[in-house]
Amino acid sequence: MRAMKYVFGPVSSKRLGQSLGVDLLAPKSCTWNCIYCQLGRSNRFVTERSEFFPRQEILDEIVEALGSATAIDWITFVGSGETTLYKGIGWLIHEVKQRTAIPVAVITNGSLLHLPEVRAELLEADAVLPSLNAGSEELYNRIDRPAEGFGFRQHLDGLRQFRKEFSGKLWVEVMLIAGLNDSDEALQDLAVELAHIHPDTVHLVVPTRPAPENIVSMPDDASIRRAVFILSQAAPVVHPVKGSMNLTGAADLLDAVTAIATRHPVQERELETALLDCFPGDPDAVRQSMDSMFASGRFDRVAQGSELYWIMKAG
Ligand code: SF4
Structure with a gap:
């Protein structure tokens, strides 16, 4: 798609x-x-x-x-x-x-x-x-x-x-x-x-x-x-x-997460859970996927209470 x-x-x-x-x-x-x-x-x-x-x-x-x-x-x-x-x-x-x-x-x-x-x-x-x-x-x-x-x-x-x-x-x-x-x-x-x-x-x-x-x-x-x-x-x-995210049908994970983060901050823990559905039983793949998405430079991490969120970088 x-x-x-x-x-x-x-x-x-x-x-x-x-x-x-x-x-x-x-x-x-x-x-x-x-x-x-x-x-x-x-x-x-x-x-x-x-x-x-x-x-x-x-x-x-x-x-x-x-x-x-x-x-x-x-x-x-x-x-x-x-x-x-x-x-x-x-x-x-x-x-x-x-x-x-x-x-x-x-x-x-x-x-x-x-x-x-x-x-x-x-x-x-x-x-x-x-x-x-x-x-x-x-x-x-x-x-x-x-x-x-x-x-x-x-x-x-x-x-x-x-x-x-x-x-x-x-x-x-x-x-x-x-x-x-x-x-x-x-x-x-x-x-x-x-x-x-x-x-x-x-x-x-x-x-x-x-x-x-x-x-x-x-x-x-x-x-x-x-x-x-x-x-x-x-x-x-x-x-x-x-709610929780569903990324399993996404053609491009980075674009899908960007589309969501453009509209509201993405809780890192929720993102990790959603990615586990994409890479069942493979936490290393989840971690690599998150690292590579974050390395795109599109997101900042902010803390709210005990949770971390991904927000779109300004500018
Ligand atoms: S939450 Fe934001 S988008 Fe919704 S009504 Fe209030 S200012 Fe508008």
Whole structure:
């Protein structure tokens, strides 16, 4: 398979099984500048929707990937910023659904759902996963740091309105950050807003990857348990374990790992596990492969807690 520009994976996760990712954006294009963003700080906001890349080119790549990949559970639109900034996502979802029975998911921050045309473009998706990280304006501004004109009330209204119009699965993602939104009060506020939105499930996630701001840290187990308990008032809470990579179908391991690291830091331990599937019973081959990939000069190693991550070298 030739190197892909928009399609990556399949990446394995508890929420979406084997998920074929489709990135529609130029990095980093976002309406928010979240303190936990794995893509780093937003140097400038992007708030205007546009067709960043030709839609037919993206569709051709998806079709090609579907022809060669096996066992895909979801096709997931996700990417280097806010997915619904791509004008034409509705056309892509429609075309993909004409060609395969594999369900389509859209990961979004939800900030454009107040726009009727954005909501309409997502109606054919099987699942939409928007973010809600705070139940108060103050915390929303501190955590998500939105562009001007993207206020908290507007965000909530967009989510509520979308729920009314969308008959697929609405899985709201909550990023739990120690010392910010994990207090009883913050979680109660969130539960109240989530109850108004009526999601099918709440997906509680934690910042396991390097964040641009050092105030971001993992909540402890007790906080996570408390969050699950309080948010369950609004909807069933899923607390996903971290996904793992699948590199077994990759034609070129270096390109495959580069494609993933361009989108988020790669945990070294996860990479090692994924490579063991490529070289079963041969840890020396795994080590050699990692050494040779790292020697390419494309990556830097950074520590986050007790874990090492590979990130793309700047420049
Ligand atoms: S919405 Fe997503 S891409 Fe945008 S800043 Fe937040 S985490 Fe990053």
